[in-house]
Amino acid sequence: MIELRDISKSYGTGSTAVEAIRDVNITIDKGEIFGIIGHSGAGKSTLLRCVNLLERPTTGTVTVGDVELTKLSTTQLQQQRRRIGMIFQHFNLLSMATVRDNIAFPLKLAKLSKGEMKKRVDELLALVGLEQHGNKFPAQLSGGQKQRVGIARALANNPDVLLCDEATSALDPQTTNSILSLLVDINQKLGITILLITHEMHVIRSICDRVAVIDDGGVVEMGDVLEVFLKPQHPVTRDFVSQIADSFDPRELIASRSGRLIKVNYVGDITYEPLLFNAVKSTSVQFTILQGTVSRMKNTPYGQLVIEFIGDHADIEKVIADLRHKGLEVGDLA
Numbered sequence: 001m002i003e004l005r006d007i008s009k010s011y012g013t014g015s016t017a018v019e020a021i022r023d024v025n026i027t028i029d030k031g032e033i034f035g036i037i038g039h040s041g042a043g044k045s046t047l048l049r050c051v052n053l054l055e056r057p058t059t060g061t062v063t064v065g066d067v068e069l070t071k072l073s074t075t076q077l078q079q080q081r082r083r084i085g086m087i088f089q090h091f092n093l094l095s096m097a098t099v100r101d102n103i104a105f106p107l108k109l110a111k112l113s114k115g116e117m118k119k120r121v122d123e124l125l126a127l128v129g130l131e132q133h134g135n136k137f138p139a140q141l142s143g144g145q146k147q148r149v150g151i152a153r154a155l156a157n158n159p160d161v162l163l164c165d166e167a168t169s170a171l172d173p174q175t176t177n178s179i180l181s182l183l184v185d186i187n188q189k190l191g192i193t194i195l196l197i198t199h200e201m202h203v204i205r206s207i208c209d210r211v212a213v214i215d216d217g218g219v220v221e222m223g224d225v226l227e228v229f230l231k232p233q234h235p236v237t238r239d240f241v242s243q244i245a246d247s248f249d250p251r252e253l254i255a256s257r258s259g260r261l262i263k264v265n266y267v268g269d270i271t272y273e274p275l276l277f278n279a280v281k282s283t284s285v286q287f288t289i290l291q292g293t294v295s296r297m298k299n300t301p302y303g304q305l306v307i308e309f310i311g312d313h314a315d316i317e318k319v320i321a322d323l324r325h326k327g328l329e330v331g332d333l334a
């Protein structure tokens with residue numbers, strides 16, 4: 001649905017030039033929720049704005065659907081932008097217009113009749129749960145409600161793609177979660193492809209299918225959220241993962257424990273099965289859980305444990321082999 005090929009973007013020229021994006025290649029499938037995460041200044045906004053050409057890349061091509069946007073005329077580009085909705089951190093609503101008029105704004109540009117416009121605004125108000133608030137002004141709404149207006153406006157022309165520019169960064173945790181649920185709902189009901197940028201790993205973990213980590217203008221890691229989250233390779237990725245992980249490093253225990261310390265990762269329905277108990281019960285091995293997380297990423301349960309096994313070496317090997325056979329990823333803590 002979205003293809004960014006060899007994208008670079010520089011601001012300024014000569015000795016003051018800033019290379020905000022360098023050689024980025026990302027392909028996003030139809031119906032995916034794709035997240036781009038990076039620290040402040042990494043280039044997230046620039047990259048997102050390259051997708052609808054609010055920023056024109058210095059080099060490279062942008063294709064949305066089967067249309068290469070980078071080679072269109074201004075008029076053709078305006079037409080194609082209707083297929084790409086966008087929401088913003090600070091909502092960007094018209095303060096002097098009611099909720100209904102804010103949502104109707106892109107419909108006016110698309111020259112819908114009054115009747116069609118009313119019908120569509122009613123549908124959109126229902127979709128984002130604001131049926132009771134159509135005649136209010138933005139100043140009379142909470143942050144979460146303002147973002148719902150932003151989402152309704154972005155969806156007005158039935159876009160194929162929704163770009164989200166730090167859409168929950170100005171919201172408290174509870175409101176953030178309600179907006180994230182709404183985005184998933186929209187993705188599932190309407191099949192819209194969502195591309196979001198964020199500096200919060202929580203956002204990625206809650207709703208994204210895949211993630212790209214960017215640092216200093218380049219992609220340093222990309223893949224399925226589960227894969228990247230459970231086995232982060234790049235220091236910047238590890239940094240983001242640690243935002244939602246236990247800050248205690250279990251390797252500090254190695255010197256003080258006499259048993260064998262093992263790290264176990266598991267994903268999917270086996271998370272809720274008594275695999276550890278079953279693996280040790282016919283052996284002499286005892287175990288202690290030293291650290292553990294059992295949680296969910298989007299809809300997938302997963303667990304990460306650090307376990308101390310005490311017992312006969314051969315029996316411990318047998319337990320490890322049994323766990324691996326059941327699909328768990330098992331390795332020594334090192």
Ligand SMILES: Nc1ncnc2c1ncn2[C@@H]1O[C@H](COP(=O)(O)OP(=O)(O)OP(=O)(O)O)[C@@H](O)[C@H]1O
Nearest residue numbers: 011012018020038039040041042043044045046047
């Ligand atoms: N219009 C501009 N002119 C010059 N430099 C710019 C411009 N916009 C962004 N930059 C520079 O490009 C780099 C990337 O900025 P960008 O805003 O894309 O990062 P970001 O990851 O979105 O950061 P933040 O999370 O703080 O918004 C930064 O070094 C920034 O100073």
